Amino acid sequence: MRLLRRLGGFLLLCGLLPLAQAELLELRRAQVSTVVAGDLLEGETSLPYNWDRQHGGQSGAAVFEIPLQLLQPPAEPYAVYFSRVGNRAEIWLNGILLSRFGDLNRPNREDYAKAPQYVLIPAQLLQRDNLFRIIVHADGGRRGGLSSMLVGPEVEVREHYHSVYRWLVNGSIAVSVFSLVVGVIALLLWVTQVESAPGARPRRVGLYLSAGIAEMCWMLRLSDTALTDPPLAWPWWGVLQTLAYAGWFCGSALFCHYVAGWHRHASMRWVRGVVWALMLTAAPAAWLAYTRHNDAYLTGWYGFATFLFIAYAAVYFWGSLRRPTTEHVLVAAAGVFNVLVGFRDWLVIRASSNFSEISWMRYSSVLFGLALGYIVITRFREASAQARDLMDNMAAKVQEKERALAASYQQLEQLAREQERAAERTRILRDMHDGVGSHISAAIRQLQSGKASSDDLLQTLRDSLDQLKLSIDAMNLPPGDLTTLLANLRYRLEPRFKASDIALAWDVDLLPPLARLDGKAMRQLQFMVFEALSNVLQHAQASELRIELRACPGGGARLRVIDNGRGFDPERVQRKGLASLRERAAAIGVVLELSSEPGRTVVEILIV
Incomplete structure (x- = not known):
């Protein structure tokens, strides 16, 4: 019953039924x-x-x-x-x-x-x-x-x-919302979708742009019914409505051309020319009609556009029959129907004095909008399927490359580990040669000369043993942990300090690891401190040894080895141990400062 009432209201609205209420x-x-x-x-x-x-x-x-x-x-x-x-x-x-x-x-x-x-x-x-x-x-x-x-x-x-209100106003609003949705989807696809042909630069799909412009213009045209107080004063609002109408059927014509595949033909240039001519003449025709109070300008423009599109619809429909495709036939049928309805509107509303008639185009345009939306979505699905295939192929190629890269990385990692092991063996051999080897060689020379005392020979052998132990300890030093490094040296050398009657003063703060000191730098620093302590044991004749470690205000640390021995002149005394200290300091980028006088010798290492 409700459906019959609505149908009766629509027919009454269109003037097809007399009033039913007596x-x-x-x-x-x-x-x-x-x-x-x-x-x-x-x-x-x-x-x-x-x-x-x-x-x-x-x-x-x-x-x-x-x-x-x-x-x-x-x-x-x-x-x-x-x-x-x-x-x-x-x-x-x-x-x-x-x-x-x-x-x-x-x-x-x-x-x-x-x-x-x-x-x-x-x-x-x-x-x-x-x-x-x-x-x-x-x-x-x-x-x-x-x-x-x-x-x-x-x-x-x-x-x-x-x-009547439901059909005229609510119906117009519903169609305008539908056009807005289709137009937004089409414009979003135009922004995001790019087509490319061999030998040509990528470009956006004109089909989506023409569809989006057509539907957005039609949305603006239909929204006029619901706006009792439009944003622009008359006649500017009327000129804008005429432009919106022109934008709708011009955009629709371009869309039809794209659907048929005619945009690649020479006819596309003529179609664009006609479309631009209609768009450029729409505003002047409306302005002249409203300001000169002569509706003939706008009626003539509407009539010319209507008959022009009747001819285009006939050609388009004939083309769809010659080479039928689902999209082509669908658009041709909707287009012909809308052109005929547009001719009816022009004849009844514009060319005659009928005052109560309304435009049927607002309802018939739904068919064209549905066809347009169907084609836009279908084209998008096809493009998405092609994109998925392309992405699958690219993903397969990427996986193949990743497997090849993984194999290469594995080989490089294995090679790096082998190089690391070789470097570690080289370091151990060098440390043993420079430390243990040199001390054993010195002990042999002392024995061969017959001039060295048993105490000197014992001291040399002890240094050799300490060097060997420190070389082994260096393999497990935590990077940047100075407190652990000094504690390890204390553990190894404190018995020798006691045997030499040297009192050890331990003033070491617990510092966080320093990021700049890696394993190599820690080994160099260990031998620097050992060299300084060994000099105290062998040459200083000291009774007190002090080891200090403090954090620097700006970051880093300050390490000091202080003894109360007889002292020496760093500029005049040229010892192998001092030269080794300077070389190791330069190698790891720390600052080495030496100061000595009778009763106080300071070896300071500044790590910044």
């Missing part, structure tokens, strides 16, 4: 007084009253007096329905203001003539003889005026009003 009265006779350009005209008229046809598209005002006779005053509320009233209007009944549509003192702004209007009449205001007084202010070229009035019980009038 109690509703249609008022057509009126007395009218008009003021146009300061001239007052009075007389009788028959509604509907098409302002633009009556006054050549000029602005003005009119007062309509319409009698309503009833057999007896009703006990229930009445209502009055206008299919078109305005552009702005006041509705009076028996001297009482019932409703006001817009501000009569603001021309070229609000427009209430685009949608049906409904006014409630309280029962106590109705008499046997009643008089409606309708004050209308109309803007030139805006299809203002007054339709016939439908008066009757409030329930029946309201039902009729809602039926």
Whole structure:
């Protein structure tokens, strides 16, 4: 039942069915007084009253007096329905203001003539003889005026009003939202999708752009029905609406050309030329029609565009029959249907004086929008499938390369480990040669000379043993941990300090590891400290040894070895141990400072 009511409302809206409610009265006779350009005209008229046809598209005002006779005053509320009233209007009944549509003192702004209007009449205001007084202010070229009035019980009038409103306003909003969704999807695809051909640079897909422009323009065109107070004043808003209409069918034509694959032909240049010509002439035609109060400019432009697209639709439909594809036939059928509906709208609304008719294009465009959306989504799915295949192929190639790289990395890692082991063996051999080997060689020379005492020989052998132990300890030193390094040296050498009657003062802070000291630097630093301690044992004749470790304020550490021995002159005394200290300090980038005098010798290592 609801479906039948909606169908009946749509047919009534289109003028295909007479009024079904017997109690509703249609008022057509009126007395009218008009003021146009300061001239007052009075007389009788028959509604509907098409302002633009009556006054050549000029602005003005009119007062309509319409009698309503009833057999007896009703006990229930009445209502009055206008299919078109305005552009702005006041509705009076028996001297009482019932409703006001817009501000009569603001021309070229609000427009209430685009949608049906409904006014409630309280029962106590109705008499046997009643008089409606309708004050209308109309803007030139805006299809203002007054339709016939439908008066009757409030329930029946309201039902009729809602039926028409749903089809005209809500239907337009629904179609505009649909166009917005399709347009946004198409534009997003145009931004994100790129097509490439062999030997040509990549470019964006024009099919998506033309579809997006067409649907966004149509959304703007249909949204006008719901905007009683548009953002631009008239006639600028009318010019924008004409441009939106031109953008819709020009974008649709380009879309059809892309769907058929004709964009690669020479005809595409001519189609683009015609499209640009229509777009560039749309605004001047609308401006001339609205400012010169001559609708012939816009009617002629609409007529030229309509017949041009009728010819294009015929050629396109014939092409779809010669080489049929699903997309081509679908677009051709929707396009031909819309072109025929557009011709009907031009003939009924533009070329004739029919005032109450509405455009059917707002409904028929849904078919073209559905076809457009279907093709856009289908093309996107095909492109996505191709992209997935390409990505799968690329992924397979990447995996193959990754496996090859992994094998190469494994070989390099194995080679690096072998090089590391070789370097470690080389270091151990060098340390043994420079440390243990040199001390054993010295012990052999001492024995061969026969001049060395047993104490000297014992000292040399002990140094050799300490060197060997430290070489082994160096393999497990934590990187950057100076506290552990010094503790290890103390563990190895403290018995020798006690045997030599040297008191050890331990003043070492617990410091966090220093990141700049790797394993190699730690080994060099270990031998530097060992060399300094060995010099104290062999040459200083000291009774007290002090080891200090402090953190530096700006980062790093300061390590000091201090003894109270006899001292020496660092500039004059040239010992192999001192030269080794300087070489190792330079190798790891630390600062070595030596100061010595009788009773105090300081070896300071600054690590920054």
